[in-house]
Amino acid sequence: MENKLVVNGLKFVPYLKEDEIMKQVRRVASELRRDLEGKQPLFLCVLNGAFIFAADLFREIGINDAQIAFVRYASYEGTSSTGKVRQMMGLPENIEGRDIVIIEDIVDTGLTADRMIADLKAKNPASVRFATLLHKPASTKTGFVPDYVAFSIPPKFIIGYGLDLDGKVRNLRDIYVNSED
Numbered sequence: 001m002e003n004k005l006v007v008n009g010l011k012f013v014p015y016l017k018e019d020e021i022m023k024q025v026r027r028v029a030s031e032l033r034r035d036l037e038g039k040q041p042l043f044l045c046v047l048n049g050a051f052i053f054a055a056d057l058f059r060e061i062g063i064n065d066a067q068i069a070f071v072r073y074a075s076y077e078g079t080s081s082t083g084k085v086r087q088m089m090g091l092p093e094n095i096e097g098r099d100i101v102i103i104e105d106i107v108d109t110g111l112t113a114d115r116m117i118a119d120l121k122a123k124n125p126a127s128v129r130f131a132t133l134l135h136k137p138a139s140t141k142t143g144f145v146p147d148y149v150a151f152s153i154p155p156k157f158i159i160g161y162g163l164d165l166d167g168k169v170r171n172l173r174d175i176y177v178n179s180e181d
């Protein structure tokens, strides 16, 4: 496992190892398979942060009819939420009647999740499910509860496995936590 890290002057320590992450990814995949077997689900990977989680989760799903598309929503700058939520881009034209699974990296305030689900429901899908790698329940202000969670964590700043700090360190295989939080 990699050691302590300093990124943009902030100190980080190892938090979740690659093998623990993969174990939980496989558990979430099996829950999704149980709930979606026999359907043709459309997974929506929320760029940029969820791209590594989505790649691992999607390969573990075991439903050959499953499809994936990539959407983008940005609400974060630096280490604290700006509170702004921008528009979703990249959604396939017609999702009417589809079983949608949003794949997100992390739910913090819940603002992005609420907005995304509302935008999708306006397009009349059959169902909308929400899978997240990380959830910070203590920071979630909107009452939003994700359907599938790999890890519930305290309200600390996390990097690695797709999650960035100002665009950096997404490539780390393990997840790190800001030790000064």
Ligand code: 5GP
Binding pocket: 049, 075, 076, 081, 104, 105, 106, 107, 108, 109, 110, 111, 112, 113, 156, 157, 158, 159, 163, 164, 165
């Ligand atoms: P929310 O709308 O739930 O407040 O924010 C969700 C987005 O904030 C996530 O998709 C992610 O981009 C960003 N975010 C929230 N917490 C963290 C964190 O601990 N680390 C990183 N790298 N991004 C975070």
